[in-house]
Amino acid sequence: MMAKYGACLLCLSTSVVGLAQAESLAISALGNLDLNYTQPQRVASYEGSPLPAQVEILPGNDYWISTPENIQQVHFLVGQGQRVSKGQAIVKLTGPEVFHYLAQVEAAATLYQLAKSRYERNKPLLANGSISAEKWREISQDYFTTHLEYEHMQHFMERVHSTDAATDSLVVAAPVDGIVKLNAISGPYMAGDQLFSLVPNNSIRVKVNVPTGQSHSLSAININQCHIAIESLSAIAEGAFVTAWSSAVPQECNLLLGQQMTVVPEYQKAVYLLPKNSVFSWEQDSQVFTLSDNQLNALTVDILGSTPEQYIVASDQDLSQLQVLSQSVAAVKGIMLGLGGE
Template structure:
């Protein structure tokens, strides 16, 4: 009884598998026939060029092209966050007189501005006091270092002396670091100096002139870039940006964080001829890298919802389906499934040819 039940189950499983296999085979045949019908509809038989006798038949040569222009976009001349070298006020400033125009190129050590205020003298006094205290602490430290070696002082006393010395040293080094940005003349007039060679950038007029606030920034000219916000799809295709024939922008980086449908691209000038100014808005053409060809616009025609060109092959015209990518001046840019560089393509009487294909006769 049990054996009969197992045979019955096996028979059912086999029948189900056969039906399932037949269904898959039927679907595959239908798909194959459908694809063949589409391919057949898109395949046009060559015709002799003599069929166009009586018509003007001119040909043009196709040319391979690697790039195509996209729609112009606007960019902002700027720099990436954090690349600016910032000089801060070491004390509250009542008045500052900048000696350069905003955006000027300055050299390292150049006097950028003169500053005035009651806290200026206080800072200088504090600096001198810290310097004197360090000298005293250093002398006390050196003397007692010998005493410790000779076991004249206790270890606990040496710890206190050491702490006092390093505290004085740390206090002076902090003030001395700020003094590196200052120049004091014989009359104790204080000026701010540039720590680097680069482009000078001032804070806004409304900015505070308090201790720790920004006095100015220095930018490396090589850090100046153009910030573009483009669609994610364009960001994946763009190869470089063209501002003019003399100015191209090479892509430096693409932000991997998007803002909904857009992302940020940073590009830098490829030559000094770009002459960019921080804060400037510029219009640039994104140039996309492609694998395609160019030909006169009159060469393309449509037949059964597919674009074609008529390629000369000896004494015949072969019809090649193409995918239109864009245009450049008087040419179309297209791609194809076969190599077409330097091929002769019909560019006149194309409408007459199209009419023949549509069985409308000659025009």
């Protein structure tokens, strides 16, 4: 009994060695097996497995609008997340502080014009030595100080859509086309508090985490019927993934800022389509049999994805120039293992 069991172990060991070394098989050794072949189709791109993604703002691209003074009443004229156009009224500010601020703007403009006139009037006098350097420094400092103050206030006033002295109010408009993010708070708005921000349409992107090994061939993503190209790829990995950013999301895609979804990645890489019955497992690899000089040769391929009837595979060789076995594959593998045909 022990001798018989030992002989079986020896047979199994011999089979495993044969499996590791078997790479080709003569057609003549296959007897009357029906053999058919297919020529793999080469394609320039393929769709991979779905990946998690989110609609986000491209960092550093949104516009922030803050209140210049403490404001008693803030009334938003649009809804949260609404798409708005440049110049569209966004928020109405009301209260005595508004009147005070508008008076400050007018005073700053007057002081700036006076300082500018003095500066220009005295500039020729400096050239001919009629005024001292100390006096010129005083004139210059007054001019540049009032200029900066005026420009600071004017920058906010460029965003003002309209003013109403009767109600001590002003209306702030959108500086660009985009999606508005309102900063609604329960308490009063203090000077410098954010009123709202504007996300330009071209800064709304899809952020997707892609496996590191496939990141450099990622060219686009598909969301339902929406096709969006990939614009940039991070050079820093986060574990097994790399962050990719799409180009601007077209409005017709109807995606919401902050929306989470799965996307179908599209990889730009030369791959091949093979019938699923052409591919078999050999130890830890996926392989196919190719025909050459009346021999079937085992060739390792990498499975990247699949369709209902085909595998999407990559190979170091140009499979489109080869004949790949598509019938009796399991039987050929069995013969190669020494197990006999079907």
